Amino acid sequence: MTNGTIAAKIISDAILDRSNDYATFFTPARRQADPFARKFVSVNADVAKHLVKGKLDNTKDDFSELHVNEAVVTRIDGRRTGVFKDANNQIHMVDTTCTHLGCEVAWNDAEQSWDCPCHGSRFSYTGEVIEGPAKRPLKKIDRID
Ligand code: FES
Incomplete structure (x- = not known):
């Protein structure tokens, strides 16, 4: 107007x-x-790249050889799954799809957390939210033996 x-x-x-x-x-x-507009476009292009790349990731590692405090991303029943072995040799598995907007989290070895490359959400190895913008934890996946 x-x-x-x-x-x-x-x-x-x-x-x-x-x-x-x-x-x-x-x-x-x-x-x-x-x-600002250029930065906005650049950042969102990066988010889109991570979103697509994460969905296409074809990692198929065997987590039986995981060391303590180590994590790996694998596919279980076609679902991208983050697998972590804690100090008691207990395996923790989470769906790696970020609960904020659906990007795929990656393991941060230095911080021992699942970090989202898109907007910076961080999750513990059990999937609990450490830092937003995500508000809900990663979905836990039951152990398959
Ligand atoms: S999609 Fe993960 S923080 Fe936004």
């Missing part, structure tokens, strides 16, 4: 050969991409 009013004023001033302070803001020659 506001732009329509300004456009009418700019056009009428152009017809009457008068200057208009707003004309420079709306000229087609102003195309200089806003740095």
Whole structure:
């Protein structure tokens, strides 16, 4: 609505050969991409890349050879699964799909957590939320023996 009013004023001033302070803001020659817009596009392209890459990941490691405090991503019944062996040799398995917007988490060996590359959510090895934006834990997967 506001732009329509300004456009009418700019056009009428152009017809009457008068200057208009707003004309420079709306000229087609102003195309200089806003740095924020470029960053926004770049970040979201990266999120899309991680989202697609995570879904296509074809890791098929055997977790029976996992060491203590080590994790691996594998597929169980076609579902991408994060597998972690704790200090008591207990295996913990989680669905690696982030509960925020569905990207695939990856194991962060230094922090011993499942981290989402898209928006930074972090989950413990049992899938509990350490840090958002995700609010729900990763889905636990029952042990298959
Ligand atoms: S999809 Fe994982 S934090 Fe957004």
